[in-house]
Amino acid sequence: MDYIVPPGLYAVGHPSAEAPVLVTANYKMSYDLVRQQMAERDVWLLVLETFGINVWCAAGKGTFGTLELIERIRHSELAKLVAHRQLLLPILGAPGIAAHEVKKRTGFTIRYATIRAQDLPEYLDNGMVATQAMRELTFSLRERLILIPVELVGAMKVSAVIMAALAFVVSVFGGATAAVAAVTGYLGAVLAGIVIAPLLLPWLPGRSFSIKGAIAGMVWALVFSVFIGRSGFTGPTIFAALLGMPAVSAFYALNFTGCTTFTSRSGVKKEMRLALPVMGSAIIACLLLLIGSRFL
Amino acid sequence: MKGFTYLRKVATLKLDQEKCIGCEMCTNVCPHQVFSMAGKTATIVELDACMECGACAINCPVTAIQVESGVGCASGLINEWLKEHNIGSSMGDCCT
Structure with a gap:
């Protein structure tokens, strides 16, 4: 079975040059989760090549990483498609990404949004401010x-x-x-x-x-x-x-x-x-x- | 984390407050709220909650944070030890 989505830039709905850019892994489940949560919205989705591994594990191994993100920004010509210079990343992707490096080399500022994709709609509606609960890991x-x-x-x-x-x-x-x-x-x-x-x-x-x-x-x-x-x-x-x-x-x-x-x-x-x-x-x-x- | 605590006083996390510029990145990326702002610099408030994921260290623009991060499961560590001693392993990677 194939759990891999081709990496690259995807449009969810009809995103404009002002639409937010969300970054995720190319594990099909990660990609589907984010897309489902954004179903009623217009956003860009930048999918990194993590070889079908989820964001957290890929960040730990370095494939959801600084170099891959920089490459993917360049390769997708994101800078030409969007007017702003901001990327929204999952918090659990942070172990692989040096935000200041990405900023220095691409001009894009990274905002670590939420841990769970399910919290993304509320995060966006909340003016891109994460509540305490959105940043806290649980183990129910x-x-x-x-x-x-x-x-x-x-x-x-x-x-x-x-x-x-x-x-x-x-x-x-x-x-x-x-x-x-x-x-x-x-x-x-x-x-x-x-x-x-x-x-x-x-x-x-x-x-x-x-x-x-x-x-x-x-x-x-x-x-x-x-x-x-x-x-x-x-x-x-x-x-x-x-x-x-x-x-x-x-x-x-x-x-x-x-x-x-x-x-x-x-x-x-x-x-x-x-x-x-x-x-x-x-x-x-x-x-x-x-x-x-x-x-x- | 609420309801869960692991072994005390083992986390290798270190913060050099002299270097800290107060950008608050560590408080943003830590999923266990290990850091807190004390005035203009960050401070470690929950060392025992640290799971050594390394997010804070890699995202610190002035390298004020150090932590030994890496695989944290028993079979992963056993595999590492076997590799270090050049013993063939049949267990495979724990989480590819």
Whole structure:
């Protein structure tokens, strides 16, 4: 499927030389969102080549960037089409664009308008003044919810391999019941990290994502232990589950930092330095216990 | 950000107030309201809210702001570490 719009200058409605110029990425969804919001208006839309990536991610990678914007202004001969010298950019495009450079090299002044395209109509009607809410990032339950399917698909391949390996090894040494239990336990731990931790993010205790994930995983591990305890599994196996499962959930919750709108690179680095060795040790201890309980 | 805070005292954001000319660009581009104007110069009021996106630094016309920005997800960082140590990676890019 093609999610790319050819970069360049587009007219929405019948824009005059005085009409505002909005800048966006050539990810089809970004382009469509802005166009929908401007459906009843006459504006110019300058689409940058971001190779089908959204504004924020492209700005982070530098494709929604100063040089591309300057090139696109020149190439589209924008200066001949509009009488004014002002561009409206999405606030989340700012990490890629040096506004003063663009001004120096093209004469166009950049105004960072709003974060969300949905706020553009109100922004324009408001005399191009952004309210506090238009400049503030959020991370609502709905915003977190729509990210989860993408994360699930991303984790599917690795999880499938691990579950197949678990099922095979455990069924050889422990039989079918144990294999079903192992796969269920693992799958639950993955889901606790990918689905439950992001959904309950503001309410799970701690600032660290791995701790939030470990708590979600521990709750699942406790429920799971009660079930396998009833099915006749003994101390070491249960202890192994309580060690290994929260570690798996913690890893996936930690990975969710990449999807949030508020975590920093330095924070994630710090957390990884502290949490990865703990997770690794817990997994190793879990496996040793499982192997040990088989031979003791 | 309302309702969300990440680890404290880790953000690498630095503002040199001596250099600041008070253009207010940093207060305009920051999506977490980290900066505020204190008279004629900007000041950092919410360091822990900084997500190190780098928007303020690149848009500061007098380079008064410094921040180490970059990929902030676990798999992205793992890939970076693997590359640094020349270990082949099969995980691919996290967000192309």
